[in-house]
Each structure stands twice: as C-alpha cells, then as structure tokens.
Amino acid sequence: MSVYRNLFLPLAALIFFTILFCLPGSAFPKEDWLSEVYFDKWVHIGIFTVLLFLWSRAFQINRVVFSIVLILLAIIYGFLIEFIQDQFVTNRSWDLGDVIADFVGSICGALAWYGYKKNRPL
Numbered sequence: 474m475s476v477y478r479n480l481f482l483p484l485a486a487l488i489f490f491t492i493l494f495c496l497p498g499s500a501f502p503k504e505d506w507l508s509e510v511y512f513d514k515w516v517h518i519g520i521f522t523v524l525l526f527l528w529s530r531a532f533q534i535n536r537v538v539f540s541i542v543l544i545l546l547a548i549i550y551g552f553l554i555e556f557i558q559d560q561f562v563t564n565r566s567w568d569l570g571d572v573i574a575d576f577v578g579s580i581c582g583a584l585a586w587y588g589y590k591k592n593r594p595l
Contacts, residue, residue, distance in 0.1 A: 483527035490520050494554045498564025517574035518581065521547055525582025526589070535590070540583040551575030
C-alpha cells in the first residue's frame with residue numbers, strides 16, 4: 474500500500490503539469506515585462522525541479538546512476554511536451570530554450586533531493 478501512497482503525489486504533479494503544458498497559447502498572458510526576465514524559462518526550471526524531487530522521493534533514490542536515469546527520463550518528457558505543443562496545441566511551438574530549462578530544473582531537483590536526504594532528521 475505504501476508504494477501507491479508514495480507514487481500519488483509525483484503522478485498527480487505529472488498529470489497537472491502535463492495539462493498546463495498542453496493549454497493553448499491564448500490561455501497565457503501576452504508577452505510583456507515577463508519576457509524580459511525569461512519568466513517562461515523559470516517556470517520550466519521550477520516545474521522540473523519539483524518533478525525530479527518528487528520522483529526521487531517516491532523511489533527513495535540513493536545512487537547517482539538512478540538520478541541520471543530520472544534526469545534522462547525528464548529530458549525525454551520535456552522533448553515530448555515540446556513536440557506535442559508544436560504539433561497539436563494552438564499558439565504553442567517548439568522551443569529549445571524550454572528543453573534546456575527542463576534539463577536545468579531536472580538537475581536542480583536531483584540536487585535538492587540529495588540535499589534534503591542528507592539533512593533530514595532520522
């Protein structure tokens with residue numbers, strides 16, 4: 474039963490973020506000062522940080538090789554999201570900058586997990 478409980482939050486987050494990524498471009502505010510601070514890239518970094526942390530926590534990752542596998546899966550997910558946005562979502566397009574931000578967020582999520590795991594009380 475605990476396996477299902479551990480997977481609930483990362484699966485719920487994955488579904489929620491996938492829905493957000495698939496919203497049409499008209500559902501978002503028009504570019505203004507937010508584009509000056511690369512807000513979209515920061516959002517991608519934040520989302521992938523959360524996803525990697527939650528999945529690492531669910532599987533209690535304790536070896537670097539497993540973190541690398543999760544990061545690779547996250548990058549594949551990022552590529553798929555960009556492809557789906559480009560091909561199937563209105564007013565959305567492929568953006569390599571988003572994929573790079575996804576990668577950076579994945580690394581941050583893995584590092585956050587190792588920092589949390591190292592500093593949490595027994």
